[in-house]
Amino acid sequence: MSATILVFLVIGALLTGCGLYGNAMQGRDVDGFAAALVQSRNLYLLLGILVLLIVLYRILYRRCDTRQRHVLSTAVRYVILVAVGILMVYPLLWMVGATFKDNVEIFTSIGFIPHKPTMEGYRAAMNDYGGDINIWKSMLNTYKFVLPRVVFTVVSSTITAYGFGRFNFRGRKFLFAVLLSTLFLPQVVLNIPQYLMYSKFGWVDSPWYLALIVPSLFAQETYFVYMLIQFMRGIPRDLDEAAKIDGCNIMQTLVLVLVPMLWPAMVSAALFQFMWSSNDFMGPLLYVKTPSNYPATLFVRLSMDGDAGFNWNRVLAISLISIIPSLAVFFMAQSQFMDGITAGAVKG
Amino acid sequence: MQRTNTRPRRSRLDQGYMGFLLILPWLVGFLIFKAYPFVSSLYYSFTDWNLFSGGSWIGIQNYVTAFTNPKTVKALRVTFVYAFMTVPLKLMFALFIAYILNFKIKGVGLFRTAYYIPSILGGSMAIAVLWRAMFKNDGVINRILTILGMENINFLADKTWALFIICLLRVWQFGSPMVLFLAALKGVPEELYEAASIDGASSGRQFLKITLPLISPVVFYNLVTQLVQAFQEFNGPYIITQGGPRNATTLISLIVYNSAFSEYNVGMSSAMAWIMFVIVMVFTAISFGTQKKWVFYSDERGDR
Numbered sequence: 001m002s003a004t005i006l007v008f009l010v011i012g013a014l015l016t017g018c019g020l021y022g023n024a025m026q027g028r029d030v031d032g033f034a035a036a037l038v039q040s041r042n043l044y045l046l047l048g049i050l051v052l053l054i055v056l057y058r059i060l061y062r063r064c065d066t067r068q069r070h071v072l073s074t075a076v077r078y079v080i081l082v083a084v085g086i087l088m089v090y091p092l093l094w095m096v097g098a099t100f101k102d103n104v105e106i107f108t109s110i111g112f113i114p115h116k117p118t119m120e121g122y123r124a125a126m127n128d129y130g131g132d133i134n135i136w137k138s139m140l141n142t143y144k145f146v147l148p149r150v151v152f153t154v155v156s157s158t159i160t161a162y163g164f165g166r167f168n169f170r171g172r173k174f175l176f177a178v179l180l181s182t183l184f185l186p187q188v189v190l191n192i193p194q195y196l197m198y199s200k201f202g203w204v205d206s207p208w209y210l211a212l213i214v215p216s217l218f219a220q221e222t223y224f225v226y227m228l229i230q231f232m233r234g235i236p237r238d239l240d241e242a243a244k245i246d247g248c249n250i251m252q253t254l255v256l257v258l259v260p261m262l263w264p265a266m267v268s269a270a271l272f273q274f275m276w277s278s279n280d281f282m283g284p285l286l287y288v289k290t291p292s293n294y295p296a297t298l299f300v301r302l303s304m305d306g307d308a309g310f311n312w313n314r315v316l317a318i319s320l321i322s323i324i325p326s327l328a329v330f331f332m333a334q335s336q337f338m339d340g341i342t343a344g345a346v347k348g
Numbered sequence: 349m350q351r352t353n354t355r356p357r358r359s360r361l362d363q364g365y366m367g368f369l370l371i372l373p374w375l376v377g378f379l380i381f382k383a384y385p386f387v388s389s390l391y392y393s394f395t396d397w398n399l400f401s402g403g404s405w406i407g408i409q410n411y412v413t414a415f416t417n418p419k420t421v422k423a424l425r426v427t428f429v430y431a432f433m434t435v436p437l438k439l440m441f442a443l444f445i446a447y448i449l450n451f452k453i454k455g456v457g458l459f460r461t462a463y464y465i466p467s468i469l470g471g472s473m474a475i476a477v478l479w480r481a482m483f484k485n486d487g488v489i490n491r492i493l494t495i496l497g498m499e500n501i502n503f504l505a506d507k508t509w510a511l512f513i514i515c516l517l518r519v520w521q522f523g524s525p526m527v528l529f530l531a532a533l534k535g536v537p538e539e540l541y542e543a544a545s546i547d548g549a550s551s552g553r554q555f556l557k558i559t560l561p562l563i564s565p566v567v568f569y570n571l572v573t574q575l576v577q578a579f580q581e582f583n584g585p586y587i588i589t590q591g592g593p594r595n596a597t598t599l600i601s602l603i604v605y606n607s608a609f610s611e612y613n614v615g616m617s618s619a620m621a622w623i624m625f626v627i628v629m630v631f632t633a634i635s636f637g638t639q640k641k642w643v644f645y646s647d648e649r650g651d652r
Contacts, residue, residue, distance in 0.1 A: 088463055088466055095478050182382055220378070286609075
């Protein structure tokens with residue numbers, strides 16, 4: 001047994017000992033150091049057991065042959081993955097559970113399964129807020145600008161990517177550099193002049209969400225253009241040439257030949273734009289002022305500010321309802337999401 | 349022969365012209381929605397422009413104020429602390445999980461999905477609400493601390509903790525850098541590890557000497573994108589802490605928003621936005637400038 005293992009063994013034993021001692025002393029009248037031990041008894045116990053488990057793992061690992069080692073380390077990896085997975089997903093599970101709890105239970109139990117399930121939160125969530133906006137209407141508002149934005153972004157980005165990816169025109173290199181530099185341009189620098197400009201155009205608080213929709217007609221989300229160009233590079237040019245020989249004009253080549261090949265990338269772009277636009281907070285915050293036009297993000301905030309402190313099951317129920325479409329889309333199209341991230345970033 | 353020789357040349361000319369037409373909408377949009385706002389915000393930053401009543405040129409006054417007013421100086425400092433706390437934590441976590449997932453593990457897809465969910469929803473209002481509910485004074489996290497026998501912490505009212513909670517919300521969304529790391533790790537050839545094992549290199553050494561150099565382009569990409577993102581963080585502090593307690597979570601983006609839309613001081617707001625822009629540019633430039641020193645592109649050596 002090596003010295004390191006011995007040291008860790010001692011530390012683990014000490015911590016566990018402190019934890020056990022604290023638990024034994026609990027409720028008795030102690031002070032000073034012992035009181036501190038009683039206070040944090042479970043933390044000490046937890047840490048101690050953790051350290052002892054690591055020591056146990058190292059000792060076992062040393063005694064094993066190669067095959068057993070493989071099994072052992074795989075097991076440890078699963079334990080870590082599951083533990084992290086629980087940590088990641090638990091807040092969401094807790095949220096789902098909390099929407100079925102009453103307002104006292106939300107803050108008194110840490111489990112996610114409600115003891116006395118109630119639909120009170122959901123019932124309250126259906127209520128109008130200030131008379132002219134409710135959760136359903138606000139969600140409808142969200143998709144009123146999200147869906148056009150998704151369609152316009154994909155179409156305009158594909159056309160722009162086609163222009164950059166397949167044609168050699170004068171100034172192409174320069175314009176492509178400009179395009180790439182906007183990839184790093186922080187939106188914050190643009191917000192205020194954009195706001196002043198859009199208010200001159202009469203786009204602020206427009207019932208048609210013009211400020212949120214119109215820019216998407218001009219392929220202004222550089223990330224998607226870049227992603228599509230990268231993807232297009234992987235499609236052999238022979239296909240375009242063949243189409244041209246067969247008498248396709250430029251737009252026919254795009255629609256009939258390239259779009260079917262580009263389709264997976266276009267779907268990814270659509271999915272990401274869908275998620276980002278439905279989560280977008282800054283845009284609606286600046287450009288939607290009338291409560292009856294509020295999208296879900298603003299509605300959730302409105303209800304949180306209105307109810308904070310007492311009606312948490314209602315607020316959480318509203319929040320949960322507002323993300324169900326996004327969750328559904330994500331679960332239906334997981335692999336496209338994963339492919340989409342890698343398509344834009346990793347070369348080749 | 350004559351015809352086949354001239355036709356492609358003419359059609360290429362046609363094509364070039366068409367290419368420009370195809371990107372024209374983007375170019376027009378770029379000039380209206382990006383170039384003009386970009387330049388005019390630089391102009392506004394040298395004026396005392398009011399959101400409703402206009403203004404006049406005041407030179408670098410706004411920038412002087414930005415670097416002397418304790419509130420804005422604090423915002424700059426807090427933004428740096430936030431970015432340098434969030435980005436390394438997030439990337440290390442993402443790399444660690446990707447590294448484990450890269451061992452031939454059954455159910456990679458399932459784990460990957462579970463880890464990715466927060467990234468998809470993380471930016472939404474719903475999650476900000478959830479975060480506030482969990483870290484409330486009497487929230488779940490404090491209940492867990494009580495069970496562990498620790499003292500409760502008033503997370504959202506404590507200066508250091510509040511910033512950490514905002515940071516945690518971003519670290520929780522480590523999904524997309526993780527997916528990128530995972531894709532990069534899969535590209536590292538197995539033989540290299542085998543050779544290193546035969547030479548007796550420990551797994552720690554293998555990671556440092558083989559894995560890290562080979563995935564450095566992705567580390568680089570993640571670092572740049574995450575830094576740019578972190579410096580612009582707005583939703584978390586705006587919704588969860590409203591910049592409080594005592595401006596402990598007031599990032600530059602909040603100052604930009606507040607000076608323009610609650611104080612109507614477009615000039616000051618633009619100056620702050622430009623300071624942020626310059627900071628982001630400097631870090632991007634540093635990353636690109638030092639890239640030769642630590643980013644290893646395998647095609648440079650012509651062996652792949």
